Structure formats: structure tokens, C-alpha cells
Amino acid sequence: MNTRQNLSAILVLLGIILAFLPLSGKYSLREKPDKLLSEVLDEKTCFTADQVARFVVTEDSTVQLIDLRSAEEFKRFSIPGAINIPYNELMALDLESYLNRDVRSIFYSNGDYQSGYALIIARGLGYKNCFVMKGGLNEWYNLVMNSRFSGETITARENALFETRTKARRMFTELNSMPDSLKARYRESKEIERKKLDGGCE
Amino acid sequence: MKEKNSTAVVNKQIDEMKRYSIVLALVIPLLVMVLIKSFTTGHFRSDASKWAESSINQTNLIMQEQLKSLEEKPLMVILDEGKAIPDEVGETVNIPARTLLEKDNQKKLRAHTGSIVLVSADPAISAKIWMLLNQMGYKKLYILTDSTDNEVLKYKFRPDTGTVPEL
Numbered sequence: 567m568n569t570r571q572n573l574s575a576i577l578v579l580l581g582i583i584l585a586f587l588p589l590s591g592k593y594s595l596r597e598k599p600d601k602l603l604s605e606v607l608d609e610k611t612c613f614t615a616d617q618v619a620r621f622v623v624t625e626d627s628t629v630q631l632i633d634l635r636s637a638e639e640f641k642r643f644s645i646p647g648a649i650n651i652p653y654n655e656l657m658a659l660d661l662e663s664y665l666n667r668d669v670r671s672i673f674y675s676n677g678d679y680q681s682g683y684a685l686i687i688a689r690g691l692g693y694k695n696c697f698v699m700k701g702g703l704n705e706w707y708n709l710v711m712n713s714r715f716s717g718e719t720i721t722a723r724e725n726a727l728f729e730t731r732t733k734a735r736r737m738f739t740e741l742n743s744m745p746d747s748l749k750a751r752y753r754e755s756k757e758i759e760r761k762k763l764d765g766g767c768e
Numbered sequence: 769m770k771e772k773n774s775t776a777v778v779n780k781q782i783d784e785m786k787r788y789s790i791v792l793a794l795v796i797p798l799l800v801m802v803l804i805k806s807f808t809t810g811h812f813r814s815d816a817s818k819w820a821e822s823s824i825n826q827t828n829l830i831m832q833e834q835l836k837s838l839e840e841k842p843l844m845v846i847l848d849e850g851k852a853i854p855d856e857v858g859e860t861v862n863i864p865a866r867t868l869l870e871k872d873n874q875k876k877l878r879a880h881t882g883s884i885v886l887v888s889a890d891p892a893i894s895a896k897i898w899m900l901l902n903q904m905g906y907k908k909l910y911i912l913t914d915s916t917d918n919e920v921l922k923y924k925f926r927p928d929t930g931t932v933p934e935l
Binding site: 570572580596600606639658675676680681711 | 784788791812815816868891892893894895896898900903911918920921922
């Protein structure tokens with residue numbers, strides 16, 4: 567064999583070795599574990615249901631709510647403006663089109679488990695602008711949907727909070743009381759808005 | 769004569785190899801770097817979705833009464849500071865979540881061959897720590913939970929049929 571053949575054999579061998587290496591795939595976390603740990607344990611990665619209610623009421627365009635429940639549950643009801651990425655599909659999707667934007671993505675599910683897992687996955691993949699709604703929809707119901715004022719006097723701060731909760735509750739009830747066809751239209755219009763903000767086309 | 773010829777061939781090949789030395793000088797370090805990166809421990813495992821499967825079907829959640837059914841006595845890791853539970857079902861260690869990746873604590877976890885059960889009053893902390901350790905390659909890792917309905921909505925939505933939608 568001449569040198570050229572030898573080199574070719576070496577390169578083919580290298581190709582075979584590389585093909586079988588456990589290279590970091592698309593969905594392998596890249597962040598350093600200790601850095602990721604301190605990031606996700608920071609309270610700054612959590613929003614309360616009240617803070618989320620304020621984002622909903624003000625229709626804050628710098629926030630994207632991501633509902634991790636199943637498509638069926640999402641269809642029944644969801645927080646206004648939320649998009650659905652079921653947790654079991656989270657890692658099968660191209661997250662780049664959902665998370666790699668200037669807006670803050672806030673995960674929520676019914677409880678705290680799925681949003682906690684999703685936060686590690688998303689931040690571990692390098693999407694720094696991801697957060698969770700603490701307590702999930704159970705906390706949303708507890709604080710926002712079932713909010714009742716039962717005192718005699720109210721401070722300005724309490725009043726503002728109560729008003730926000732009331733508005734958010736009204737928006738939630740209005741949206742989710744619509745027939746499915748109208749709900750779908752509402753979500754489509756929100757999706758178009760999201761794409762516009764993302765710089766994409768309709 | 770034959771020896772002379774073979775020496776000439778070898779010399780010729782060495783000369784040719786020298787011509788390709790630049791290619792080899794680039795390829796070999798590259799290969800070494802790829803090998804190091806691929807086999808470095810301490811970082812996350814490849815294929816996050818495969819590792820996270822048990823969080824989808826919730827087989828990573830375990831209740832107190834199920835602990836006894838584990839093959840070996842589990843290592844109970846208390847993630848909340850200053851909390852302790854009795855060593856009834858297995859060895860118990862208190863490792864606050866923030867210090868979990870410190871060398872000594874990692875040694876404790878790696879040294880245990882059986883199941884590891886994460887315990888925290890805050891389900892959000894257990895969930896985050898579970899996913900982190902899971903992606904680092906810890907197997908037989910569970911979250912201790914007091915109910916199976918953590919991801920079940922405890923309230924019922926009552927639609928208001930009198931509202932007029934505004935699109």
C-alpha cells in the first residue's frame with residue numbers, strides 16, 4: 567500500500583471511531599452542573615401566581631407562558647396567552663423556535679414537578695430566559711381564581727393585588743368559557759402575535 | 769539487493785508521510801480532543817430524553833410505604849437544611865440542595881450502590897435535583913412523595929356561559 571492508501575485507511579478508521587462515539591447530542595445538557603444548580607435554586611427563576619396574573623392582565627409581551635400539561639388538558643382550559651408544549655414532548659421538539667427569544671419563558675403545569683424538570687432541561691440546554699410559576703395551576707387557582715376579600719379595610723397594595731387577581735380571573739374565565747372553536751381562534755391569534763414578535767412571518 | 773529495495777521503499781514512504789505531516793498534526797490532536805470530550809465524566813450524559821423517561825411516566829416518584837419494596841436499603845437524601853428523618857428504611861444523610869455537588873457529597877452519593885431517595889418539603893427542589901442528578905448519570909434515583917396526585921389539578925374549572933367573548 568502506498569502512503570495515500572495508508573492515510574485513506576486511517577481517515578476511514580477515524581470516521582468509524584467518530585461515528586460510534588457517545589457525542590453530546592442535541593438534547594444533552596451543556597451547562598456546568600454546579601453553575602446550573604446554583605441558577606435553578608435561585609429564587610429569581612420562580613415567579614409567583616400573582617406575578618403571572620399581572621403579566622396576564624397587562625398582556626406583557628416580554629413573557630411567554632408555556633403550559634406543560636397534555637394537549638387535552640390544555641384544550642379544556644389554560645392561562646390566557648399560554649402556549650402548549652406537553653412535558654412528554656418537550657425533548658422531542660425543536661426548542662429553539664420556542665425558547666431562544668428575548669422573551670421570558672415561564673413553565674407551568676398542575677404542580678411543581680414537571681415545571682422543575684423542564685427548567686433544568688431548558689437552562690441546561692443553554693436557554694437562560696426560562697422560569698417557572700411556583701405551585702403551578704393549583705397555586706393559580708388557590709391565589710387567583712379563589713381569591714376573596716373578607717376584611718373591613720384594605721391597604722392600597724392589597725387593593726392593587728386584589729384588582730389584578732380579579733381581572734386575571736375574569737380573563738381566565740372568559741377565555742375558557744368560550745366554545746372550543748373560538749378558543750382555537752384566540753390561540754391562533756396569540757400564536758400569530760408571538761411569531762410577529764419573534765420576527766417571523768404570519 | 770532485496771534488502772536494499774525494501775529500505776528504499778520504506779524511506780520513500782517515510783518521505784511521503786512527512787509530506788502529510790501537516791494533515792496528521794491537525795487530525796490527531798482533534799481526535800484526542802474528541803475522545804477526551806466524549807469520555808469526560810462529571811458532565812451530563814448524552815441523550816437527555818432517554819434518561820428523563822421515568823419523569824414522564826412518573827415512575828421516579830415513590831411513596832413511603834413503597835420504600836420497603838426496594839431491593840436494597842435506599843440512601844435517603846434530605847435536601848432541606850437542618851431536617852432529619854429517622855433511619856427506619858435506610859441510611860439517611862442530610863445534604864442541603866445547594867451543597868449537593870460539593871466533592872464530599874458527591875462521594876457519598878457515588879459510594880452508594882443501591883437506590884437514592886430525594887426528600888424535600890418543597891416538590892420543586894426535589895424535581896430540580898432529581899433531573900440534575902439523573903442527567904449526570906445517577907440511576908435508581910427517586911423522589912419521596914406523600915401523594916400520587918402532585919401533578920393533578922385539585923380544583924375544577926367552572927365555565928361562565930354568560931360571558932361574551934372578545935376576540
